Amino acid sequence: xxxxxxxxxxxxxxxxxLFQDKAKTWRSLLFAWKFFRSMALPVLATIWAIGFLLTFxxxxxxxxxxxxxxxxxxxALAAVFGSVALIQAFIAFPLAGSLLRQGASVSAxxxxxxxxxxxxxxxxxxxxxxFGRKFTFWRNFLSFIMAVIxxxxxxxxxx
Amino acid sequence: MKRxxxxxxxxxxxxxxxxxxxxxxxxKGVLIVVNARTYLWEMLSILPPILIxxxxxxxxxxxxxxxxxxxxxxxxxxxxTAIFVGTVAMGPLYAAFPLAVSLLEKGATVFxxxxxxxxxxxxxxxxxxxxxxxxxxxxxxxxxxxTLPSIILISFFLTSxxxxx
Numbered sequence: 001x002x003x004x005x006x007x008x009x010x011x012x013x014x015x016x017x018l019f020q021d022k023a024k025t026w027r028s029l030l031f032a033w034k035f036f037r038s039m040a041l042p043v044l045a046t047i048w049a050i051g052f053l054l055t056f057x058x059x060x061x062x063x064x065x066x067x068x069x070x071x072x073x074x075x076a077l078a079a080v081f082g083s084v085a086l087i088q089a090f091i092a093f094p095l096a097g098s099l100l101r102q103g104a105s106v107s108a109x110x111x112x113x114x115x116x117x118x119x120x121x122x123x124x125x126x127x128x129x130x131f132g133r134k135f136t137f138w139r140n141f142l143s144f145i146m147a148v149i150x151x152x153x154x155x156x157x158x159x
Numbered sequence: 160m161k162r163x164x165x166x167x168x169x170x171x172x173x174x175x176x177x178x179x180x181x182x183x184x185x186x187k188g189v190l191i192v193v194n195a196r197t198y199l200w201e202m203l204s205i206l207p208p209i210l211i212x213x214x215x216x217x218x219x220x221x222x223x224x225x226x227x228x229x230x231x232x233x234x235x236x237x238x239x240t241a242i243f244v245g246t247v248a249m250g251p252l253y254a255a256f257p258l259a260v261s262l263l264e265k266g267a268t269v270f271x272x273x274x275x276x277x278x279x280x281x282x283x284x285x286x287x288x289x290x291x292x293x294x295x296x297x298x299x300x301x302x303x304x305x306t307l308p309s310i311i312l313i314s315f316f317l318t319s320x321x322x323x324x
């Protein structure tokens with residue numbers, strides 16, 4: 001559904017552009033192709049790394065590690081797992097929900113969910129490829145710190 | 160360092176590691192390929208339209224427009240634009256990287272682009288609905304309320320850290 005909308009939008013705009021100005025449309029496509037060539041290798045490497053990760057870092061392994069214990073160790077573990085793991089939100093939220101019902105601490109779950117979406121260790125090389133190492137390091141580092149703070153506050157209020 | 164961790168070398172390393180896994184645990188080796196293929200398809204299904212959009216954006220949208228909306232004089236409007244575009248836009252984070260680069264090249268500030276990236280990663284309407292469903296409205300609402308100011312703080316610190324050198 002989401003994908004269909006994006007395709008529809010892109011193709012619709014492309015057609016519109018074609019009617020408006022052929023030369024500009026051609027230049028747009030050429031730019032897109034050049035962009036693709038510059039990112040093809042890093043993207044391929046990232047996909048392959050994801051294949052590795054999903055094979056060895058299974059959801060059951062994660063739930064074992066942050067399952068029932070709470071406190072600092074639980075938060076730290078959850079935050080690190082969230083930073084490294086590449087799980088789609090549509091899988092991660094049900095998983096986090098079931099862990100929460102099994103008695104995992106609110107802080108650990110909040111740390112896991114927040115780092116999962118904000119910090120990407122596996123995608124960091126790809127990010128650095130676009131924005132440079134310094135930007136990538138600080139963005140991820142600061143996001144990690146803030147995720148832990150968010151987790152602690154949430155534990156206080158909801159835990 | 161940079162040479163050592165180039166995409167090509169990482170690919171070679173991954174290929175060697177995969178072959179090793181195939182010998183040690185064939186079932187795991189197959190799983191690596193299957194998992195990677197799933198993601199490859201997902202990527203291929205979403206990448207072409209995004210590249211088309213980036214190409215059109217690059218050629219059609221004048222630099223002045225981006226500068227006006229997200230440049231150094233955009234102020235609150237820039238922040239709101241970054242948040243709006245990041246929330247509404249669809250797709251995984253790696254799809255946001257190239258878009259963010261073209262925003263930077265067109266004169267958007269690092270601060271606004273950082274906000275855009277963080278919002279894209281963490282605040283999405285379908286994702287929020289999912290979080291509410293599985294973790295409850297209290298959990299989702301509180302996390303959202305804490306995430307937005309955090310993003311602005313992160314982007315602020317990030318900008319000052321990058322400016323220092």
